[in-house]
Amino acid sequence: MKRREFLEAVVGDRGPQSAQGVGDSPRGTRPLVRTTSGIEPYTGGWSTEQTSHLLRRTIFGPRRAEILLVTSGPLSSAVGTLLADQPDPEEPKGPAGVSWVDAVYDTNYGQNEGTYRNYLKAWWLGLMVQQGISIREKMVLFWHNHFANEATEIRDARSVYRQNALFRRMALGNFKQLVKEITLDPAMLVYLNGYLNRGGGNNVPDENYARELLELFTIGKGPQIAEGNYTHYTETDVKAAARVLTGYRVTGSPRDRNYLNQPLGPLFDPARHDATNKQFSPAFQNTVITGKTAENGATEVDDLLTMIFAQPETARHLCRKLYRWFVYYDIDDQVEQNVIAPLAQIMIDSGYEVKPVLDVLLKSAHFFDENNIGCFIKTPMDLVAGSVRQFPSTSFPDLSLWQNYALANSFRATGANLQMNLFDPPDVAGWKAFYQNPDFYQSWINTATLPSRGGFTDSLVNGVRAGTTRFSIDVLAFIKTLPDPADPFKLLDDLASEVSPIALTPNQKDYLMYSVLGLTHTAEYEWTQRWNTYLQSPTTQNTNDVLPPLNTLIKFMLRMAEFQLA
Amino acid sequence: MNRREFIRRSVPVTAIPFLLNGFPIRAYGRAPFLETLVAAASATDRVLVLVQLGGGNDGINTVIPLNQDSAYMNARPNIAIPLNEVLTLRDDVGLHPVMTGMKDLYDQGKLSIVQGVSYPNPNLSHFRATDIWLTGSESNVTLSSGWLGRHLEEEFPEYPDDPVMPDPLAIQIGAVVSFGLQGSAQSMGIAIQSPDTFYQLVSAGSSGGTDTAPQSPAGRELTYIRNVSIQSQAYAGQVKGAADKAANVSTLWPAQGQNPLADQLKIVSRLIAGGLKTRVFVVNLGGFDNHSSQVDTTDTKIGLHATLLGRLSTAMMAFQDDVRLLGVEHRVLGMTFSEFGRRVQSNASLGTDHGTAAPIFFFGQPVFPGVIGSNPSLTDLTNGNLKMQYDFRAVYASVLQQWFGVSDNDLQAILYKDFLQIPIIQSGVAVNVEDDPALPSEYRLYANYPNPFNPSTTIAYELPRQGNVSLRVYDMMGREVALVVDEHQSAGRHQVTFHADGLPSGTYLYRIQSNSFSDRKKMVLLK
Incomplete structure (x- = not known):
């Protein structure tokens, strides 16, 4: 089949769409089969098909044993486990186990800051791999993508860590409270210039944070309906919010040297605050935030958030982001109506709690709808941390420990090469996969990254060496975990369900059987004999009868397009 | 008339189905006329190098007006460039002092500036504004394809199976393909980070299933990934072949790793000189979102913005020198753009907030040199922002017609509207139809x-x-x-x-x- 026909089979022409809207269906005029199911509880079958789907979307690289464990209990237990509180992980350390997260900013810290930042990145990747059956690290990454800050801009590992710890502490917490905390978060104050936003007198406020607060973090941008009017807010509101937010500084940071010797944190300086009244537009019901003087000026941020969170659009915006993180990017009218709107209502009713929303979503008929299975393109972290986690390996070092930095760092670098550099998203909007219409998830995959994904999975089978550590998938151990690897047909069926969320076709399985594994038609059970001989007597020669073809098979299957899906 | 129309109108009707089925022309035996046509097409291929300045470049401190001294100093007391140090292009227009390479290009007649480019009702969000620029839309309309993607699709409707175009139509240097190259159903461009690793990784590849994917969301994503896989394999050899045929020769290139834009343009220059017929290359330089510390506290001529402009200028100069020495200068046109300019008034943190209109640079031997348009007024503003002089789509229309020879009809299909053109290309360079060997x-x-x-x-x-x-x-x-x-x-x-x-x-x-x-x-x- 020609390349173009491939595409035309599923994608229609796309002309101009009438108006911008976050709810727009991203692709074309040709309707795709989507679902009309909503947030009503899922009551259908409960087998590894559903449990694999649930775990693939909520943790990195679910293992076979975890899938079987979850399948043995009901859906409510599975979601209960995923959403349960978790103990705090150990803090990241530097080389030789040095503790730095509470260091004072001195020459020694300044010189080592870059190193600590790299250790921090590797540590987080390690947590993703170490995480058990819990949604937490997926949510930490969600918030990192939502409040996207770049560590290379902030250049202070302590404040970057502190922000990451905030996301972990509030992973399933209250959204409004999180916005309050992130507004005063030292890393954010530096990244979006909050600490430079100065009002009063002739000072012109710095709008950087105020704009992103409205556009990205809370209510979100709607269609532009007039000059400077983005439906949900206007340029007037950006300017007014910037004035509300004047006066903050950051202590303990080399960015604000007047306060370098204090602990890391925000500081409100009334002398820099614009204490006049702030008039908002009709988008916010013409609210006036009364200017306050002296220390009272610091409470204006609460008035601002109260105003923003009184708008139902704020809940909808976050629910759409959660939907695109856990379900699919295509939000058509049905999804908007049957899923986003009721989830937003749950969020509003709970006072902006996140956990009740996820609890309903992950138990919903919509989440388990056939049409929502397998349509998520793995992020580089799903691929990298997920693949490292999913398969048994020759050694399984705890990658969150400083002792295993070299290996964890090599995986981190792979993620960065695949365009997901932890702690350094491309810009304040986060990764394009979660907002760029019409590409969305597809923006992860192109002619540069797809071959590199294949190169990475090849390396897991061939073996990765970093420092003194060597890591590889233990292919034989992995095959032995399957129920009946001696039967070549069952072997391929089980491998298929390990690597692909959707069924392989008979043609594909034939190709794997005869061309990749190299069996002979009508003599397939010759494999049974080879495998059993190896099991009874794993000599070098008998191992060589099974391992090389299995290595080839695994490498091939991990390069299949299906393995990129979750 | 574009080449596709030309072929369709010129060849015997019986040959058309075979062309549309995508068989190579040479498989049809001796067909001197068609062979001539193919040769002509490759000989006249023109290249556009698009340089995206990410984050919103401050146009006012890049192309500095020299006719509004007090307004400039009043609006930007803390970041104004001393006017006596500006590189003067003509009495009323100058460049930032760090842009010596681009000043030289201007003096050589290889640089032009289009002043005040924007669009009605400008959008001040980075992300939406970038989309507007890349798709070529009205500010209140969302398009899901890019302006260059639509052009390339018009010209090569059979892509990626086009029989006379074995090479990628467009290449993004980097790991993310520009939205500007998005066609109606697929991206018309591919991304490569380096020609050599691209080849190695791809040649180790395997092709997965051959069955059609199911009509479901998962099937849609699967099909997309398979298609990228096929494309990578199809183009790896072509790209490697071109890269192996040419080497960079200019001595003006900065050392590898010092200037990210120069590193990208080095690859572009090599691939063009190596004979790749790719029409569009896209490169990026980010970091222009200078809300703070745009200039140094003690010297406004240095700082974040000066560093970036220095990189742009150095990279552009070296690239131009390289393509000249490699003998392909006559068929390479460069163009810069950024999602918006910045506010006229600077803020208290030595920076500038999001603004609107800004200048665009064209570079290369074919450009119609000079400054097009007048200095923006720093006092006659809309909400504190500069007024528009030229719609960016008028610039696009000019590039598409004057450089790529796109017909009026196709222009309408690509930009959805008529725009008055501005002179981008020297007359005499003209459109590609004059190179076609046969009669109209x-x-x-x-x-x-x-x-x-x-x-x-x-x-x-x-x-x-x-x-x-x-x-x-x-x-x-x-x-x-x-x-x-x-x-x-x-x-x-x-x-x-x-x-x-x-x-x-x-x-x-x-x-x-x-x-x-x-x-x-x-x-x-x-x-």
Whole structure:
């Protein structure tokens, strides 16, 4: 089949769409089969098909044993486990186990800051791999993508860590409270210039944070309906919010040297605050935030958030982001109506709690709808941390420990090469996969990254060496975990369900059987004999009868397009 | 007329199905005419190098107005560049002091500046504004394809199976393909980080299933990934082959790793010189979102913005030197853009907030050199922001027609609207149809260029048959003001220069008549 026909089979022409809207269906005029199911509880079958789907979307690289464990209990237990509180992980350390997260900013810290930042990145990747059956690290990454800050801009590992710890502490917490905390978060104050936003007198406020607060973090941008009017807010509101937010500084940071010797944190300086009244537009019901003087000026941020969170659009915006993180990017009218709107209502009713929303979503008929299975393109972290986690390996070092930095760092670098550099998203909007219409998830995959994904999975089978550590998938151990690897047909069926969320076709399985594994038609059970001989007597020669073809098979299957899906 | 239309109109009807089925032309045995055509197509291929300045470049401190001293100093007391240190291009316009390479290009006639480029109702979000620029949309319309993607799709509807285009149509240097290259159903471009690793990784690849994917969301994503896999394999050899054929020769390139834009442009130069027929290359330089510390506290000539402009200038100069030495300078046009300019008034943190209109640079031997448009007024503002002089889509239309020879009809299909063009390309370089070896298949009157013009402009037309030709110019009252052509002419492409000496500013019509054909178009004289 020609390349173009491939595409035309599923994608229609796309002309101009009438108006911008976050709810727009991203692709074309040709309707795709989507679902009309909503947030009503899922009551259908409960087998590894559903449990694999649930775990693939909520943790990195679910293992076979975890899938079987979850399948043995009901859906409510599975979601209960995923959403349960978790103990705090150990803090990241530097080389030789040095503790730095509470260091004072001195020459020694300044010189080592870059190193600590790299250790921090590797540590987080390690947590993703170490995480058990819990949604937490997926949510930490969600918030990192939502409040996207770049560590290379902030250049202070302590404040970057502190922000990451905030996301972990509030992973399933209250959204409004999180916005309050992130507004005063030292890393954010530096990244979006909050600490430079100065009002009063002739000072012109710095709008950087105020704009992103409205556009990205809370209510979100709607269609532009007039000059400077983005439906949900206007340029007037950006300017007014910037004035509300004047006066903050950051202590303990080399960015604000007047306060370098204090602990890391925000500081409100009334002398820099614009204490006049702030008039908002009709988008916010013409609210006036009364200017306050002296220390009272610091409470204006609460008035601002109260105003923003009184708008139902704020809940909808976050629910759409959660939907695109856990379900699919295509939000058509049905999804908007049957899923986003009721989830937003749950969020509003709970006072902006996140956990009740996820609890309903992950138990919903919509989440388990056939049409929502397998349509998520793995992020580089799903691929990298997920693949490292999913398969048994020759050694399984705890990658969150400083002792295993070299290996964890090599995986981190792979993620960065695949365009997901932890702690350094491309810009304040986060990764394009979660907002760029019409590409969305597809923006992860192109002619540069797809071959590199294949190169990475090849390396897991061939073996990765970093420092003194060597890591590889233990292919034989992995095959032995399957129920009946001696039967070549069952072997391929089980491998298929390990690597692909959707069924392989008979043609594909034939190709794997005869061309990749190299069996002979009508003599397939010759494999049974080879495998059993190896099991009874794993000599070098008998191992060589099974391992090389299995290595080839695994490498091939991990390069299949299906393995990129979750 | 684009090449596709030309082929369709020129070859015997019976050959068309075979062409549309995508078989290589050479498989059809000796077909001298088609072979000539293919050779001509590759010989005349023009390249556009698009340089995206991410984050919103501060146009006012890049192309600095020298005619509004006090307004400039008043608006930007803490970040203004000392005017006596600006690199003067002409009395009223100068460049940031760090941009010495681009000043040299200007002096060599290889740089042009289009002032005040924006669009009605500008959007101040990075992300939405970037989309508007890349898709070429109105500010209140969302398009899901890019302006270059639509052009490439018009010209190569069979991509990626086009029989005469074995190479990628567009290449993004980097790991993310620009949205500007997005076609209606697929990206018309591919991404590569380095030609060598690209080849190694791809050649180790495998092809997965061959069955059609299911009609479901998962099937849609699967199909997309498979398609990328096939594309990578198809193009890896071509890209590697071109990269192996040429090496960078300029001594002006900065050391590897010092200037990310230069590193990207080095690859572009190598691939063009190596014979890759790719039409569009996209490169990026980010970091222009200078809300704070745009300038140093003690010296406004240095700081974040100066570093970035220095990189842009150095990279552009080295690239131009390289393509000149490699002998491909005549077919390479470069263009910069950024999602918006910045606020006229600086903020208290030595930076600038999001703004609107900004200048665009064109670079290369084919450019129509100089400064197009006037300095933006720093006092006549809309909400504190500069007013627009040129719609960015007028710039796109000019590039597409003057450089790629896109017809009026196709231009309409790509940009959804008519835009008055501005002179981007020197006259004489002209559109690609004049390179086509065969005679035109139909009558055609082209849009004049430059337009608006003062005092002269060039009008081109094509005649499929010889005959008497008249070309007359009328004012809007219908009065004939000039008879430009009135003679018997042979079949083929013709062009004449119209001099408007003595005529007042305004819109004029020009009308051609030959045999039973007639057509007319508008042009604007702007004195």
